[in-house]
Amino acid sequence: MSNNTNWSIDNAHSEIAFKVKHMMISTVTGHFEDFQATAQTDDDDFNNASFSFSAKTASINTKNKDRDAHLKSDDFFNSEAYPEMSFVSKSFNGSELIGDLTIKDVTKQVTLNADFNGVAVDPYGQTKAGFEISGEINRKDFNLTWSAVTEAGSIVVSDKVKLVVDVQFIKQS
Template sequence: MKKITLIAAFVLGSMALFAQTAWKNDKAHSHLKFTITHLAVSDVDGLFKDFDATIVSAKPDFSDAKFTLTAKVASINTENSMRDNHLQSAEFFDAANNPNITFVSTGLKKVAAGKYKLMGNLTMHGITKPVTFDLWYRGTITNPMSKSDDAGFKISGTVKRSDFKLGDKYPNAVISDEVVIAADGEFAKS
């Protein structure tokens, strides 16, 4: 009997030790934006209006967090419908055949208090490439409205559109190869 009690205590203790918490982005307080340079003289901003992101973590500082994101290509918005339709075409994202952009984290490296390098696989236009973003964990608070915990994150970095064969026929002088990514998210425990 003593042996069974010890085994049960060990199993329950192990489960508590490895218990993970899932977090989901609050769509009203989360944004996924990008900036690209046009003709080397002006920046064009855009965003994806429809995306879901989740975080799974067992540690309160999120140092073991796993991030996933799925954005609908059809939700791209640059405040110009002709450009948005062009970006959804086969020349760029090919939304008909590749309706989603996905990111799945593969690692997290702490560089300072609340600052990390977030590594993962980004899939766009049917092509998956490893990428690294800067991640800032802005803290966790108790939301005064919902009375539940909310955590804030800011992600930034640059990807090359040529890595994903987006707009191959457009040279860097027309549309910059480097695309700046900026995401800001508020996540609630799910």
């Protein structure tokens, strides 16, 4: 008999970041400041756990106000029309997390690498679980299609976007 355990994200100890090459010579890192995630497990080893995640696209922060405004515009996320992006897992085998990623009006299955760092009890008696999740998507698959080319012919923003997600979950029940 399985007892479903619910876990919710510990926002203070989690970061949802992405990295994208800029003009092919440097990397811009950004993150979402407003996000939610939950996990459901049958046990504390997270085998076959199910995960769901959402982030407010308008909470994007790349430490540059003009760039952030551009990312929220229709060229990229169109935060007004599509305020949230989401991920719902289909399977997790301990190292691979497969699920549906929805950005704007496009949903696509993605495979992410997931390192489960284990479970620990913090000084306040809360049980926590940590994960490092990474992967790569093509932004054009999700209609984030804006592109520009410099005078020298370099692409300004790479199509490939790396996802770097460090999350800590708190056991709820």
